[in-house]
Amino acid sequence: xxxxxxxxxxxxxxxxxxxxxxxxxxxxxxxxxxxxxxxxxxxxxxxxxxxxxxxxxxxxxxxxxxxxxxxxxxxxxxxxxxxxxxxxxxxxxxxxxxxxxxxxxxxxxxxxxxxxxxxxxxxxxxxxxxxxxxxxxxxxxxxxxxxxxxxxxxxxxxxxxxxxxxxxxxxxxxxxxx
Amino acid sequence: xxxxxxxxxxxxxxxxxxxxxxxxxxxxxxxxxxxxxxxxxxxxxxxxxxxxxxxxxxxxxxxxxxxxxxxxxxxxxxxxxxxxxxxxxxxxxxxxxxxxxxxxxxxxxxxxxxxxxxxxxxxxxxxxxxxxxxxxxxxxxxxxxxxxxxxxxxxxxxxxxxxxxxxxxxxxxxxxxxxxxxxxxxxxxxxxxxxxxxxxxxxxxxxxxxxxxxxxxxxxxxxxxxxxxxxxxxxxxxxxxxxxxxxxxxxx
Numbered sequence: 001x002x003x004x005x006x007x008x009x010x011x012x013x014x015x016x017x018x019x020x021x022x023x024x025x026x027x028x029x030x031x032x033x034x035x036x037x038x039x040x041x042x043x044x045x046x047x048x049x050x051x052x053x054x055x056x057x058x059x060x061x062x063x064x065x066x067x068x069x070x071x072x073x074x075x076x077x078x079x080x081x082x083x084x085x086x087x088x089x090x091x092x093x094x095x096x097x098x099x100x101x102x103x104x105x106x107x108x109x110x111x112x113x114x115x116x117x118x119x120x121x122x123x124x125x126x127x128x129x130x131x132x133x134x135x136x137x138x139x140x141x142x143x144x145x146x147x148x149x150x151x152x153x154x155x156x157x158x159x160x161x162x163x164x165x166x167x168x169x170x171x172x173x174x175x176x177x178x
Numbered sequence: 179x180x181x182x183x184x185x186x187x188x189x190x191x192x193x194x195x196x197x198x199x200x201x202x203x204x205x206x207x208x209x210x211x212x213x214x215x216x217x218x219x220x221x222x223x224x225x226x227x228x229x230x231x232x233x234x235x236x237x238x239x240x241x242x243x244x245x246x247x248x249x250x251x252x253x254x255x256x257x258x259x260x261x262x263x264x265x266x267x268x269x270x271x272x273x274x275x276x277x278x279x280x281x282x283x284x285x286x287x288x289x290x291x292x293x294x295x296x297x298x299x300x301x302x303x304x305x306x307x308x309x310x311x312x313x314x315x316x317x318x319x320x321x322x323x324x325x326x327x328x329x330x331x332x333x334x335x336x337x338x339x340x341x342x343x344x345x346x347x348x349x350x351x352x353x354x355x356x357x358x359x360x361x362x363x364x365x366x367x368x369x370x371x372x373x374x375x376x377x378x379x380x381x382x383x384x385x386x387x388x389x390x391x392x393x394x395x396x397x398x399x400x401x402x403x404x405x406x407x408x409x410x411x412x413x414x415x416x417x418x419x420x421x422x423x424x425x426x427x428x429x430x
Contacts, residue, residue, distance in 0.1 A: 010253040014246065014393075021245070025237035039241045046245045050252055120231035138193065139228045145195050164189045171224055 013053050017046065020062045023141065024069045030136045031073040033125050037080075045072035063143075066151045070133065077129065088130050088162070123173050131166035138163055179207045184214050192221050239370050239411060240308060246393065247305040293381065296357060296407070301394055303354045303363065304374045304409040313372070314350030314365050324351045328362045334404060336362040336377040337428040344423035346373065366420070371412040373420060380405040386421060388414045397421050401428070 024045065029038040049056075049068045056064055077085050124132055130152075137148045148159045184207050190196050191204045208215050307313050316327040324338040331353055340348040349365040349372075356376060366373040386399035397408045397417035406424070408417050 006253045010249055013249065018242070018245070021237040021242060022235075025241065026235040029235040035238075038235075039238065039244075042237065042241060043245050043248060047248055047252055050249055120227050121233060124228065124232070135228065136232075139225055140232050145190075145193065160190060160195075163193070164186075167189065167221060167224060170228075171220060174224065174227065175220070 009053065010050070013050050016056070016061050017049060017053075017065055020065050021046075023062055024065050026140070027066055027069050027133070027136065028073055030124075030132060031070070031129055032076065037076070041072050041076050042069060044076070045069040048072060060147075063147055063150055066137075066141075067153070070151060071153075074129070084129060086128060088128065088165075120170065120174055123170050127166055127169060131162050131169065134159060134162040135166045135170070179203045181207075181211060181214055184208070184211070185217070188214070188218055188221060192218065192225065240372075242393075243305060243308040243411065247308065250302075250305070296378070296381075297389060297391070297396060297398075299356045300374075300376050300396065300407045300409050301391060303356060303376065304372075304394065307352065307354070307363070307365070307374055308372060313352065315352045317350035319348045319350075321348065324348065324364070327351060328353070332360045332362050334362065334377050334379060336364055336375075336404075338364055339424065339427040341366065341420075341423045341427060344419075344427075346420055346423060368410065368412045368416055368420065371410050371416075373408055373410040373412060373417070375424070376407040376409070378405045378407065379403060386418075388417065390414065399425075401425065 021042070025038055025042050028041045028045070029035065032038045032041055045065075045068050049065055052068070074085070124135055127135065133152060134148060137143045137151060143151065145156045145159045149156045152159070154162075184204055187196065187200070187204060191201065191208075194201075196204065208218055316324055318324050319340050319342065321338040321340055325336065328336055328338075328351060336351070338348065338351060342348070346366045346368055349367055352363045352365060354361050354363045354376065356378065362377045364375040364377070366375060380400040380403045386397065389396040389398075394409055394411055395414045395417050397414070397420070399406050399421055406421075408420055408424075410417060412420075
């Protein structure tokens with residue numbers, strides 16, 4: 001009766017994973033910056049998660065799901081908007097670089113966000129995805145550095161330096177218009 | 179502690195990621211240093227600003243349904259197993275199924291095998307319709323458009339009434355397949371929830387009942403020689419309210 005096992009597995013998956021669907025969607029929404037794309041990515045991520053479900057061990061289901069959603073987002077961006085995935089330089093610089101990070105948006109939306117700088121959410125969207133996700137996971141999900149490192153698959157030192165860079169960039173743009 | 183040692187640690191201080199001794203050193207520096215204290219204040223302002231400015235993104239109800247449906251298909255159980263097996267075997271299988279997954283969800287046995295099969299198929303059809311490619315065949319809130327559309331297409335003629343005044347606007351109608359037969363489905367909305375109302379021949383003439391499965395709610399009742407099956411992710415209370423509004427409007 002393989003179908004019973006499969007049905008149980010599906011049922012358990014829904015119990016463990018679906019409570020975190022809002023968190024999954026929100027992360028995908030921040031990374032894709034678009035409702036439709038976020039929904040598609042989350043659906044794909046959930047199917048992936050279901051296939052990997054045997055590798056899930058009791059524990060932090062939310063981080064586990066977010067890691068898969070994030071990975072799916074990056075795969076999706078690579079396929080659909082490779083220009084947004086610019087590698088960050090000087091990743092290991094713990095003391096934080098003085099230079100502004102590269103901004104992966106077109107001139108139009110940059111202009112728009114300049115004319116309306118009070119809108120911090122637009123400024124966050126204008127950050128490169130690696131910095132954007134660090135800010136979102138820290139400030140909105142309130143994850144600690146270790147959890148952010150786990151979700152994003154980078155060392156804790158890198159999490160620190162990305163957060164520093166992201167905040168510096170946001171402050172420069174946000175405070176400029178006062 | 180000097181300013182140049184403090185600055186690189188401000189983020190970690192703000193994020194409460196420093197060891198207690200280091201944290202204490204920073205705190206005392208920040209209390210007295212006129213250059214560093216505005217820095218930490220600015221970081222806090224930024225944090226507050228971000229939390230206020232950030233939209234609260236939530237997964238749409240339709241996505242939740244889509245994912246559930248995709249999972250069922252992935253798990254290879256989209257086709258109701260009970261309907262494929264004959265007689266007592268199907269009954270045994272449905273009993274087993276209820277026992278097997280009883281711990282994981284809100285699966286309720288209907289008791290009667292045929293009813294159970296219909297319930298499964300009704301929920302499957304509901305899920306299929308939410309894939310948005312096939313919600314309505316005839317999209318209209320006008321009962322004089324929807325009702326005649328079914329004439330000649332199915333055995334039963336559904337009483338299509340718009341219940342917008344009661345909070346359940348009629349969206350349209352669709353022909354679906356339940357137990358191998360074409361069955362009319364009336365499509366209503368309750369806020370963002372879709373309610374599919376399947377109209378079958380009456381089965382038992384029993385009193386109405388509410389069932390819950392995998393996050394979907396099902397309300398069934400009989401009226402004359404018609405059996406009504408309303409399925410949605412709206413709450414059981416709302417489905418009961420829907421039943422009452424529908425029966426009041428159709429004179430049942």
